[in-house]
Amino acid sequence: MPLDPISDDDRRTLEGLAERWKTRAANPDRAAVEDGFARLYREQGMEPPLIVWFDSPMAGMVAAYALAFGGKELERAGSPAAGEWARHSTPVPFERIAPPHPLAGVVHAGRLLPGDTPERELASLHFAAEDLVPSPMWTGHWVMKQAQIQARYPADPEFSDRLREAAVAALTDALLPADLREEAGPALARTPDDKDLWGKLVRRVRHPDHPARVLTALLLGAAEDRDGSPDDHPLLHIAPALGPWWPFDGVLLATDPPVEVHTGPHGRLHRADGPAVRFADGFGVHLWHAHQMPPSAIVPGWTAEDIAFAPEEEIRRRAEAELGPDTVRHDAGDVRRCAAERLGWARMVADLGLEPVAGPTADPDEPASSLALYDLPEPLFGRPSRVVVRSGGAHDGACLLVPTDMDDPVAAAAWLTGPREEQWMPDDVSALDMEMEDDIEHVEEVHLIGGQELEPFATEGAGGTYYLCGGGPRRPVLYADSEGGSRVLGRDLKEALELLAAEALDDHLEHEDDEEAEEIAAIEELIRELKLTPPSTPEEYAARKASARAMSTALTLIMTEEGNAYEYRDGTD
Structure with missing residues (x-):
């Protein structure tokens, strides 16, 4: 679909909105988010919700589960808090959010768009906005998946208990009078774990909105609904500084964005010495070039012996002990591969005491360096593999996977490099x-x-x-x-x-x-x-x-x- 050109005025407006977005995303401000929600509600003649904040999606998930499904435990305990809890525990259904409800513009920014917006114009502006402010990598699948799994199957029970107690305490402090809080907490802690209820909760979560969608909606629609610039729209105060959130009847459970996000050369979540995404309360997700990894495979890292020779079932068992059940199904081989890459092929060769199949040979490109070829243990890839390792010189430890039938270390180090001949390409095959x-x-x-x-x-x-x-x-x-x-x-x-x-x-x-x-x-x-x-x-x-x-x-x-x-x-x- 050909895209329409963007006018200079629209481009300048998008650039201004994008700068404001990036500034607010870099310095999240809870007060600004609360003010934005209050304005949205009041504009619709509604009372603003009570907003309860949590430091991470895991804490927010625990609190949302307790609020949505803990009321029955309060009733069973005969707690006077049951009525107060029930008054706030009704979620705002996703499918019922439509104008004039104030959440319509937050959950579906596209509802701010004029109904007659040409598709090509919309696409042009969206792509331009996405170039200016890409969607944050941390809003992807694994962060919320791990928040749910760790809330149910904690790999670190001590950390999970602290987080759970703090989340429930924050909730009861916000919703209950002081004389009802002490006995409500233990009752809520007895809320049974139910897979179907967790599924409902996951479906009700509101994820951070895509920057391009919000900026496009503000440019095309928001200014028409109010006298003034889209720069001051409440959505531009809320969306950049808000993590996952859950709206209930008169109560909104909000989470902060992460305090650390690390990415690799492809712009995907990646970190070699800690969680790629970390939140203020310590909840984090470890990823190696976008592949989710058990924390121990990153820090301190698994041994070369375990990586190379542990049976596939053992790799899966160790990973799922930290990541949760059924998180590693057909990709145990990927966990092994990523753990090896994290340790490094040169370190794998050294720690396993592998003998070269060819070399060491002097490196013609670097006199202080030598090259050697090694066969890697077959379990690493499930089939034969070979690596050339450079030792000494400025690039000591540099490695490259090469074909298993290469027997010259110098030729192997130059594989897929060098001057390119004109490519022979037939017209029709x-x-x-x-x-x-x-x-x-x-x-x-x-x-x-x-x-x-x-x-x-x-x-x-x-x-x-x-x-x-x-x-x-x-x-x-x-x-x-x-x-x-x-x-x-x-x-x-x-x-x-x-x-x-x-x-x-x-x-x-x-x-x-x-x-x-x-x-x-x-x-x-x-x-x-x-x-x-x-x-x-x-x-x-x-x-x-x-x-x-x-x-x-x-x-x-x-x-x-x-x-x-x-x-x-x-x-x-």
């Missing part, structure tokens, strides 16, 4: 179900484990993408499907097409009929036209597959958003 395209977007953002260049050049009908990897005169070809699987096809595009042609011919010959004969003819014509030499014997085919598989760990594909590795699939599906 549709006979192999490949469509050459420009401006390809895979179903999700991905990157290579070593950080080398990844260039999409063709697509496959079911949502797959073909990539050229790295630099240098030969660029291996990697295929990523739309369901989390990947496969290396050859050391360059010609090798990849030859392997694909051989597989396509075999597949068509197995089901030969008139239609298949046309497909076979098209593939054979492509082979002649491109001067391809597909493997023609089982031995040649096996050798091509082995050559591609040797590159598979060094070309591991990572989901940038989640930090998970694609599953390597050696077949053609």
Whole structure:
């Protein structure tokens, strides 16, 4: 969809709003948030809510659960506080929030938009606003997921008990008179843990609003509803300084944004020496390049022996003891890989006492340095892997995963680098179900484990993408499907097409009929036209597959958003 150009006036307004957003996000002010809510309510002729603050989503989650579902325990205990509790414990239903309710503009900023806003104009402004103020990384899935899990299955019971007691005390102090607080706390602590009730609570949480959505709504709609600039809209005081929150009848449970957020080179949550996201009360989430990790795998870090050789079930058990049940299902291998990356491949090699399979060899680029190749234990990736390690010099300890059939440390250190030759690229390979395209977007953002260049050049009908990897005169070809699987096809595009042609011919010959004969003819014509030499014997085919598989760990594909590795699939599906 082509986007409309943005006027200079609109751009200046967005830039001004974005600066105000960033200033308020950098210095969260509870008083400003409370004033914003009060203004929203009063403008609708309603009394402002009582706002109770908590330092983290975990504390807010505990308090919201106690408020929503603890009343029955007060009733069972015959507590005089039960009536007062019931008066405030009715949540504001998400689906019923609509104008003129004051929360409509907070939960759905889009409701501030004029109804006749052209879609292209809206999209243009939204993209421009997102460039100015991207959505904070900490508002993603794992922070709230861990808040819920740790509230139910605490990895650190002592910390959880302190946080739970403080959250309930803050709630009772705010909602109950002094003479009812002392006996209400123990009764609320007996509120049973119920999976279905937690599910309701999670669905009722209001997440921090996306900056671009708020800024676009303010620019297009807010100023029309009030006499003045959108700079003074209550939403611009609330949204930048508010974490997850829960609205109840006359009461609003609010949480602060985190006090620390750390990101890595891809802009995703990442930290090597502590939680990537930390809140004022100590609740935090540990992530390694966006992949959630058990805290002990980050600080102090697991030993090389445990990382390399612990059975998969033990890795899963240790991780779930800290992260909660069912948090590590099919990605125990990713936990292992990330723990190894956290320790470092050079440290893994040294601590495991691995012997080089080639080298040490003098490094021609750095006289004070030497290079050596090592085979890593197979459990690390679930298949063979090899790493080249530089020792001495300015880059001591630098490592690179390389193909397992490389036996020259110097050549391995230069893999996927060097001067690039002009790329041979055929015009049409549709006979192999490949469509050459420009401006390809895979179903999700991905990157290579070593950080080398990844260039999409063709697509496959079911949502797959073909990539050229790295630099240098030969660029291996990697295929990523739309369901989390990947496969290396050859050391360059010609090798990849030859392997694909051989597989396509075999597949068509197995089901030969008139239609298949046309497909076979098209593939054979492509082979002649491109001067391809597909493997023609089982031995040649096996050798091509082995050559591609040797590159598979060094070309591991990572989901940038989640930090998970694609599953390597050696077949053609």
